Amino acid sequence: MPRSIWSGAISFGLVTIPVAVVPATEDHSVRFHQYHLEDMGRVRVRKYCEKEDREVPSEEIGKGYEVSRDQVVPVLDEELRELPLPTAKTIEIVAFVPAESIDPLRIGEGYYLQASGAVAAKPYALLRQALERTSKAAVAKFAWHGRERLGLLRVREEALVLHAMRWPDEIRDPGGLAPPEVRLSDDEITEAEHLIDRMTRDDLGGPDFADHYTEALAQVIEAKREGQAPPEVPEPEAGPGKVLDLMAALQESVARAKASRGEDTEAEVHELPRKKAAARTTARKAADTSAASGEKAAAKKAAKKASRRSTAKKTTRRPRTA
Known part of the structure; x- marks a missing residue:
């Protein structure tokens, strides 16, 4: 586990939880230095x-x-550490919100909060289990790197995680970015929706989520170190021509998603959209009602004809003589 980068306490009502902040992520990017290409001498930035x-x-x-x-006012690091702020050495929880209500755009870098000493174990576990049971996240305020910040506390496995959050005025308005209504x-x-279903996964592991750029860059560096030519770019797989029809593109995408999972790629019968299915049901009922009405009308007409014939026979009979 990397070393602590900050120490203080979580303020949870009247509960205080001593914690240390530890980086939760690692950067595996390949780093480059600047060199003078004529003689490969190191180029440095010097402070004058x-x-x-x-x-x-x-x-x-x-x-x-x-x-x-x-006029320049000098500010010492010691003065920044001793700012007259309640959040200077405290992660002060100010509210609890549903975990899913936070816009991911506001969430920044993540850090693990490590309980500091035995005295912190019980309140640390209390806060973690309470957040887990209620499916809530805690919104907090803290002061780091010369400014007061918002933070989001959430649960990850057995640990508490602190995310730096952007203030509301740091999120730009997306108005005007949406395309015209279609x-x-x-x-x-x-x-x-079928395509989304086919591409839904329970985890983000496997080769699809590997850093292929870093792997390819490592191959180039290794080849050049050994005096060999860098690996050639592989030829892209031949695919179908550009699909202009949106429905055709969706159906082709569903077929490819099924093939990548080793599923049967034969055409499958999809359920009709609700509106169309409801319309067909209504039309079928209307047809059945019309047919029933026709049968009733025909029956009435036949009954009237039979009644007229019976009346005509009665009027043409001769009276009996004594």
């Missing part, structure tokens, strides 16, 4: 003092705030 025209060592460098061109058929939406 403008007034003395000399290179300055790190221990002589500090922070300063420029009030004006002629009309979509029920069949197109239903087919898109």
Whole structure:
């Protein structure tokens, strides 16, 4: 586990939980330095003092705030650590919200919160289990790196995780980015739902979620180190021509998703959209009602004809004589 980068406490009502903040993620990116390509000499950025025209060592460098061109106020790291803020050494929980209600766009870097000492074990476990049972996340305020920040506390397995959050005014308005309004058929939406179903997974493991860029870059570096030519770019697989019809593209995508899972790629019967199915049911009922009405009308007409014949026979009979 990497070393702690901050220590303080979680303030949970009247409960205090001493914690240490530990990075929760790792960066495996390949790093490059700058070199002079003619002789491969290292190119460095040196820190010079403008007034003395000399290179300055790190221990002589500090922070300063420029009030004006002629006035700079020095600010020491010790002063930043002792800011008159309740959140300077405390992650102060200010609210609890449903975990799914937080816009992912507001969530930033994640850190593990490690209980500091035996005294923190019980309140730490209490907060973790309470968040887990209620499916809630805690919104907190804390001060890091020269500013007060919002944070999100959530549960990950047996640990508490703190995410830095962006303030509401740091999220740009997406207005004007959406395309003009378009009309979509029920069949197109239903087919898109089938594609989503085929591409749904329970985990994000496997070769589809590996960092192939870093792997390819490592191969290039290794080949050049051994004096060999870099690997050639593989030829892309031949695919069908550009599909202009949206429904055809969706159906082809569903077939490919099924094939990638080793499923049968024969055409499958999809359920009709609800509106169309309901319309067909209504039409069928109307047809049945019309047929029944026709049969009733024909029966009435036949009954009237029979009644007329019977009346005519009675009137043509001769009276009996004594």
